[in-house]
Amino acid sequence: MSAWSSKLPEPVIDPNVLPLTGANALERWKNRRQASRDDIDKRKPDWDKNLERYLAKTKTSAAKDEVIVPKDYANTEQKKGQLFFQTPYIQALPLEPNAAGLEEPISVFEPVINHYLGPDGDNAKSMVDEVLMDALVASGIFASKIAYESIQDGTKPVQVGQQPDPNFVPPPMMDPMQPPPQAPMVPVMQDAPNIISEKYIWERISPAKLLVPVEFTGSDYDKSPWLGFDFLMDFEPAKRAFNLPDDFNAFAGDDDHLLGKDKNTGDQRGAPKRVKGSEIWYKASLFDETVKNPDLLRVLVIIDGVDAPVKHKDSPYQIVQEDGSIIGMPGFPIHVGALRYVPDSAFPPSDCQMSRVQVEELSGGRTQMVRNRKRSVPMRYAPIGLGTEFFSKIEKNIDQGVIPIADEHFMSYGPEGPIREVNRAQFPKENFSFDQIANRDISETWALDATQRGVSQEHSVTATEIERTQQNANIRLSRERTTFLTWFARGTTKLAALIQQFADQTQYVAIVGEDGARRLQPWDKTKIQGRYLFACRPDSSIMVDAAANEKRALDRFNLLHGSPFINQQELLAETLRDMGKDPAKLIAQPQPKPVEVPKVSFTFNDQSLNPANPAFPIVMEILRMGGIPVDDKAIGAAQKLADATGLPTASAVSHGNPSAPAPAQTLGAGGGGTVEPMNKHLADKTGQRSGPPIAGQAA
Secondary structure, three states: OOOOOOOOOOOEOOHHHOOOOOOOOHHHHHHHHHHHHHHHHHHHHHHHHHHHHHOOOOOOOOOOOOOOOOHHHHHHHHHHHHHOOOOOOEEEEEOOOOHHHHHHHHHHHHHHHHHHHOOOOOOHHHHHHHHHHHHHHHOOEEEEEEEEEEEEEEEEEEEEEEEEOOOOOOOOOOOOOOOOOOOOEEEEEEEEEEEEEEEEEEEEEOHHHEEOOOOOOOOOHHHOOEEEEEEEEEHHHHHHHHOOOOOOOOOOOOOEOOOOEOOOOOOOOOOOOEEEEEEEEEEHHHHOOOOOOOOOEEEEEEEOOOOOOOEEEEOOOEEEOOOOOEEEOOOOOEEEEEOOOEOOEOOOOOHHHHHHHHHHHHHHHHHHHHHHHHHOOOEEEEEHHHOHHHHHHHHOOOOOEEEEEOHHHOOOOOOOOOOEEOOOOOOOHHHHHHHHHHHHHHHHHHOOOOOOOOOOOOOOOOHHHHHHHHHHHHHHHHHHHHHHHHHHHHHHHHHHHHHHHHOOOOEEEEEEOOOOOEEEEEEOHHHOOOOEEEEEOOOOOOOOOHHHHHHHHHHHHHHHOOOOOOOHHHHHHHHHHHOOOOHHHHOOOOOOOOOOOOOOOOOOOOOOOOOOOOOHHHHHHHHHHOOOOOOHHHHHHHHHHHHHHOOOOHHHHHOOOOOOOOOOEEOOOOOOOEEOOOOHHHHHHHOOOOOOOOOOOOO
């Protein structure tokens, strides 16, 4: 695939050519926008109540003793961490028919897209925290915008290719047999916008400002015919962006926030003047019969108080190729999602919405408990005849107040004495049962029991019961997590398409090479071209216990390191990273093994050490190399002894038959003959040992 060019002229549709009638008429778009606003306005009161319950706000300011149990807050904060604990690591998978040549682009693009999602890029984690509040608390539906913004200051020449030098003049040929010289290659320069600032955007859109067709009832919002949102903008930036006239005076008076409205007429001292508008993206083929490609998008911007659209053009995030096909961002830049689906409705309820009745019932029961305690303070009564001084001392204890009554009501003091306690009303036990039932209903609605919230159980349960409860809850949580991560990966694909289209400047990203070392790799959009599928690495978005993560890393290493198809160094580096170690500091290149000297063993007898033996010099050299030096005096003494005893030299033995038995050894002076060598086989055959006869034994 060729590199996308952000330098192509924008195909702009003149706003004045909008038809006065038909599906694409401006008045029809205004009616669609108003219908969507009316639909949101009907849902907004429930969304406001959900947020009030999350913030533990009372229904009325006069209800001072009203208790709001912050169940929505506790459940929301717990479930946010379980659905998205941290920004997952994004893996890039090729979608090209021939993916063999995409190894290098993937090795560059994968760290690039993770950089832009990280805290030094778009900081997608903050956007996710915001939209999860919409999903779990307010509306059940959440929305974001993915876009590219740049600030241009003039143009600058950039190289777009090479060509033979058109001014080249070949020198005269001296040898007609030689081929003529070729013109040298020179760069082809072209003026391009001078971008002095640029950024990629992935930010939340308030559901109160979202515009969705009232007739759309699906769960895949990229299949909607159009999507949009309302916005507020300060007048000066809006004037520059949309070429508003100087006499514009239709300033906005309020903003549709989820909690109440921010009143601002623009006439207050120091308050900025703001304009209100709508940005709508629509599928052109559904509203313009001249458009054939169903994937072509157009953007329409309407400013309240302006009779004509201030912007109407084909999507700048798509490129129409010569054959009519479209490359670029797949789907709408307005990225909408939900964790669940309600049949025939694009607005599913949030978790807070579904549990609001139970939370209010629980809060009502707690309020009754508080009021009962206030009204059931200990009170006593006593006869007036005891005297005011006595009563004043007792009445200083407010909770133990005394009610004075007439003496005639006391027939006699009796054993209880003159001061007696007033009977207090007992709180019904069924209220505590209702409290437990409401808590259980809320846990079932959120799929969060006490164990998952980190709260101890009110009654004893076995480990098996806790495990089963956890497994059953994990089924739903895993499904919702998968739904949300799919939405996140789809948004990553849209963001990646913008990077492939607009990343003209050379930048650097840290990558891990085949040797396991990190290095800075230069890149631009030409180095990351291709069609990719982006997926979240499993379990990279959730919190994993450090010990469990380390054990998993070691198990993976033990399982895979023996395979001949595994990159051993990269596997080791990944294992060390999972263990919280720095591979660059711990991994060293293997050193070449030293040449091993073969181990040789020698066995020497007395003949080997005989100086007369021709092999004697070799034996001495072997002993010296082995660290066993033999003194020359000892060698001389051995030679003299051999000469004196007349022992046969080694040459006499070595020149004979090597397989013949050794000759008989002379005993020396007074020896009385020769000694035959002992032969075990002879003793086995005759029963007699070899050698001279023993005295007194027959020969």
